């Protein structure tokens with residue numbers, strides 16, 4: 001079995017030698033560096049890549065071999081950590097889940113919208129995480145420690161299964177036109193994470209969360225454009241979750 005070192009060596013050799021099957025990809029990347037200019041600018045890089053390379057690998061190639069100042073977040077490279085959401089050909093996506101074959105021969109890459117850009121593709125995630133914190137994204141249960149685990153039926157677990165899959169990548173929130181125009185809006189990702197606990201039969205904090213989400217910064221700012229559902233790399237039915245929270249506020253008389 002190939003070790004990670006073998007894979008890296010293969011990939012470097014392919015890039016250096018131009019392996020059969022390699023394609024030419026031109027990346028147009030929106031750059032920003034406040035130490036150079038207050039305005040953003042575009043840079044273009046042309047690289048050889050395998051059609052099955054992921055875009056995050058090509059960005060590494062640009063950083064390691066063309067311009068070491070290019071800045072972007074990434075960690076797991078497997079669609080799990082949520083750190084490399086970017087605007088790829090006008091759509092929010094994780095760079096590690098997009099193949100060269102999906103976007104070549106030219107691709108445009110920009111930072112996600114609605115959050116201040118700190119440098120190149122890195123945005124300030126603080127306002128996004130502030131919204132997340134607001135909805136109390138943790139189990140609340142003051143009934144005392146159980147002797148064993150807190151039991152739940154398969155049906156009760158299934159009620160919030162979809163929203164457990166969130167990786168906090170911000171692709172949904174930063175694809176939302178309401179969020180772009182209204183900094184106060186808590187945003188889809190925070191509502192998804194509230195949904196995960198509101199519909200958990202073991203949790204006792206729903207009333208408090210629904211009260212927070214009924215405020216003017218909460219769910220009723222949503223205009224159901226479905227951008228969030230389209231953007232979610234985990235396939236979460238984000239708009240459906242928002243609608244379920246709205247219905248709960250309107251009809252469950254919290």
Ligand code: SF4
Pocket residue numbers: 165166167168169170171172173188189192231232233234235236238
């Ligand atoms: S709901 Fe989807 S798009 Fe939104 S933060 Fe979670 S994983 Fe990302």
Ligand code: FES
Pocket residue numbers: 056073074075076077078079080081082083084094095096097
């Ligand atoms: S690098 Fe972790 S999700 Fe893409």
